[in-house]
Amino acid sequence: MSLPAATATTTAAPALTPGPLPEIAAAPAPMPDLAPTIAGAATASPPVAAAPVPARPSPAAPVPTPVAALPPAPNGRSGRRSLALVGAVAAVVIGGAAAGALDPLLAILMAALLVALWLSLRPAPPAPVPVVTPLPAAPPPARDSQACAVVAALPEPALLLSAAGNIITANQRVALALGPTRVGDPLSFVVRVPEVLDAVRAAAADGVPRRVEFAERIPLDRWLEAHVVPLRLHVSPERAPDAVLLTFRDLTQQRRVEQMRADFVANASHELRTPLASLSGFIETLQGPARNDTPARERFLAIMAAQARRMSRLIDDLLSLSRIELNAHVQPQTKVDLGAIIAHVCDTLSPLARDRGVELEQVRETADLEILGDRDELIRLFENLVENALKYGAAGKKVEVRLxxxxxxxxxSVRDFGPGISPEHLPRLTERFYRVDVAASRDQGGTGLGLAIVKHIVARHRGRLGVESELGNGAIFSVRMEALPNPEKNL
Structure with missing residues (x-):
């Protein structure tokens, strides 16, 4: 092998006097740390480790490139090719030094450079990944099971929000009142009322509860009341709230009842004021200029009697409506024969039909038809429907009652063949004191409460009231109620 020859040649290197090298002589500064580098190279490479290292390097030795300045070690196939190239150059240098073609000192320097290059090209071991242990954090309000359980149990629509206004949880009533919700979405995705959003932000900032009333017109008219209550679930009472409880209360029914009561008082007072004013005027006339005018006195007394009857009917209708509303939640449980009730109503109103010149016809498609109901209320119900048909549909000269x-x-169903009702009036026919033609209704002695009474009686019997009408083709008022099974007949 050539390894002993290389060792012998390297040992005899101090006795030789090498010729001057221009590039080495041009180096201005000595390299004091060459011995440790060469010692490390000798340790890493066995062929070069046998060569003795001079205790004091030559001043003309070039400065080796620091390892830190070399490019990062390549990986994969390119790194293996670079290592093979370095090994080939090292073999050439060692072979040249052994053959005496290279100066021993120059060979040592080149070997040191090759060793440094070889070390830099070796794939570096993977650096250990530092393990970062996160600091324990307080659980967010979104995962507070007790708060979520309380929100789910509230009887009104409720949402639990974070301090930033995002939805933490919502009960099932929110979907019915406001729409579907999703955890993590901002509150503005569900509620688009600026006053409510501002109240939530302000309550989360200062911790003061707030109440906001607002109205919605789409898809229906609704009035809602929002209560905003800040909560401190995981922080001390001195710090800002970390959650906000938002609940909604539906005020629609209350507002409608208030509006209905106001309309009722206004309409009732107006309906009573008119006959009272007429009576007062006629009484003053009879006491004064018409004291001795017999024809005028007879005419005035007839008008006064009509106005008194009108007031009496109005009071009776108001009392009937109050009684029906008082028992609206109690469904009647008495068996009544609907055919007998219809026959009774038609017999009672037959004189009015003759006076109006209208034919009142009964059509019975079934012999026995029983329902659970209140006989007096059902008589009042069908009397109002048939009487309206006789009064306002008299132009058709016929009224048909079908069972x-x-x-x-x-x-x-009660059908008349009169002028009919315009479509814009149909939705409001059952409102109190609503009239399609005010003057005609008063001339006919109507109070404006007949169809309102019909609606409440039908509702108490758990039935349905339908109205169909076209201008020029009359109107059809139909009442549908649950019928009892046909009674068994003894054979």
Whole structure:
């Protein structure tokens, strides 16, 4: 092998006097740290480790490139090719030094450079990944199971929000009142009322509860009341709230009742004021200029009697409506024969039909038809429908009352062949004191409460009221109620 020859040649290197090298002589500064580098190279490479290192390097030795300045070690196939190239150059240098073609000192320097290059090209071991242990944090309000359970149990629509206004949890009533919600979404995705959003932000900042009333017009008119209550779930009472509880209260029914009561008082007072004013005027006239005028006195007394009857009907209708509303939640449980009730109503109103010149016709498609109901209220119900048909549909000269059974349902329809009702009036026919033609209604002695009474009686019997009408083709008022099974007949 050539390794002993290289060792012998390297040992005899101090006795030789090498010729001057221009590039080495041009180095201005000595390299004091060459011995440790060469010692490390000798340790890493066995062939070069056998060569003795002079205790004091030559001043003309070049400065080796620091390892830190070399490019990062390549990986993969390119790194293996670079290592193979360095090994080939090292073999050439060692072979040249052994053959005496290279100066021993120059060979040592080149070997040191090759060793340094070889070390830099070796793939570096992977650096250990530092393990960062996160600091324990307090659980966020979104995962507070007790608060979520309380929100789910509230009887009104409720949402638990973070301090930033994001939804933490919501109960099932929110979906019915406001729409579907999703955890993590901002509150503005569900509630688009600026006053409510501002109240939530202010309550989260200062910790003061707030109340906001607002109205919605789409898809229906609604009035809602929002209560904003800041909560401190995981912080001390001295710090800002970390959650906000938002609840909603539906005020629609209350506002409608208030509006209905106000309209009722206004309309009732107006309806009573008119006949009272007429009575007062006629009384003053009879006491004064018409004291001895017999024809005028007879005419005035007839008008006064009509106004008194009108007031009496109005008071009776108001009392009837109050009684029906008082028992609206109690469904009647008495069996009544609907056919007998219709026959009674038609017999009672037949004189009015003759006076108006109208034919009142009964059509019975079934013989026996029983329902659970209140006889007096049902008589009042169908009297109002037939009387309205006789008064306002007299131009058609015919009113048809039909009784039928349809799939277990009792159907009573009252049809007139008069002028009909415009479509814009149909939705409001059952409102109190609403009239399609005010003057005609008063001339006919109507109070404006007949169809309102009909609606409440039908609602108490758990039935449905339908109205169909076209201008020029009359109107059809139909009442549908649950019928009892046909009574068994003894054979």
């Amino acid at each position: 039928a059974r349809e799939n277990g349902t009792a159907v009573v």
